[in-house]
Amino acid sequence: MLLQYSLELLGTGFFAISGALAANEKSKPDWFGVTFIGFITSIGGGSIRDILIGSYPLAWVHDINLMYSIFAGIVLASLFYKRLLRLRRNLFVFETLGIAMFTIIGTEKAINFGLNPLIAAIMGMFSAVMGGVLRDVLTNEIPALFRKEIYATACLAGAFLYLTLDHFACERTINMLISVILIFAIRIISVRWNLSLPKFRSDIEVSS
């Protein structure tokens, strides 16, 4: 559990870094704005999950360490801004790891709440992607979720794998590892080879 907790703190900090970088690129807000957006990006997904399933208290409201992770992430983002931007590609790897981890932890939390597996998988995916959706809504962008590469779908796939293996009594740590790797692999591969899901009905011209 200590390992998982450490990973959660680390993942939260990473989300704050990526939120802060994204916020600053768009509208160059002041320190407060960047911190605010980094904060929302970090805690948004888990908060929405917990509010939807009614799991109180919310993690970050209860556990001050998560706040410290977020602030550490934002200070790091400021100190090593140039270097971090140059490390974009490496960051992307860490971000994807964070997303994968958040998905599985969220899915586990939801299934332990007694939810239907389908709902639990959705909650896991929400944990990972809703922070970014809130960030995009606040900075007045159409959420990347609706435009870009296979991303939330990878989370769903990983969540279902986790639930399936769990159903067949796979050992928890091993299960988490395998499921995180699946999400990670799908996202990295889809970005590397520029894969995307089929359009809903892109063939049809719609007169406005």
Added chain:
Amino acid sequence: MLLQYSLELLGTGFFAISGALAANEKSKPDWFGVTFIGFITSIGGGSIRDILIGSYPLAWVHDINLMYSIFAGIVLASLFYKRLLRLRRNLFVFETLGIAMFTIIGTEKAINFGLNPLIAAIMGMFSAVMGGVLRDVLTNEIPALFRKEIYATACLAGAFLYLTLDHFACERTINMLISVILIFAIRIISVRWNLSLPKFRSDIEVSS
């Protein structure tokens, strides 16, 4: 109660169809994006109502059948896309019925929670319109609520009628029927004759 439950499932599916069509017209996202937006449009209003009044668990988190309705709606939207677009006018009728029904069911739920009738009517209206507001915020549009025809106001009128008739001990099914018809009639008439509420203060030029 079985009838009401069937109607709720049907209404949820209809909301998903209309959400999917709206999502696809705007930004032509992939399958995931359309499903996501259809899903939010469907469950958004009821979720916001339940979170505001603290009624846990949320319906869709608890009842997997609602998920099946949503997915069925989205698959139908994909299979019969062209036909559905051509049936727009008929769809509008069904959508309005769905909105009317959601309003009355939401109002009833809120009043059974012991809320003040005014608050209960607002909660009923929220149930019907907030899904669409979330959809518009996510696709970066100004919510239709603020621009278009008499819509939320019709919901409020129906909610108040329901509460009034309920106060005078009108039989529940009859009351629901009458109130739904009122909402339906107001919206259809206002769209047909292009009626709208007065502007707040449109007469005054405001220097920016």
Added chain:
Amino acid sequence: MLLQYSLELLGTGFFAISGALAANEKSKPDWFGVTFIGFITSIGGGSIRDILIGSYPLAWVHDINLMYSIFAGIVLASLFYKRLLRLRRNLFVFETLGIAMFTIIGTEKAINFGLNPLIAAIMGMFSAVMGGVLRDVLTNEIPALFRKEIYATACLAGAFLYLTLDHFACERTINMLISVILIFAIRIISVRWNLSLPKFRSDIEVSS
């Protein structure tokens, strides 16, 4: 307590006025739209705080008087629209007082919930600013929070002062007064002399 309650009702009404004026300037929506946005601006911050800390029932869902304050504010905004716009500068003073008050009341509520002081201060700030953030998101603006003058930061400073004085057993009414004055002073001074927080990394050009 009666004084505090009266101030809360007054502050809620003021927020509704400022929400209604802002809403009308932007998209000139109809009566319903203005009322809706005024309403969200008023109750948004407190609702988000209460949902995050899990404090049910929400104030406005429970207490119909807050609704009357909001409606009174919106009717006043309509009746005295021209005059209120001309009184902008004076309104700004009242708005700032409202923000300051909401911050301290929110902080107090959060700390009484047993939250960590840092979290309590954030909750206090959320109470004051999140209504405006929701208003901006709904009207498709980038939240003023991220663009403008020292505003949320002033709320945080006041919240921390309140918590510090409270820690040293300062009498509650005096503490509230001092902390409200600090927030008020920071905001008025920063607007008067056009002060702002440093940019996060404005010096660095980012290639898109």
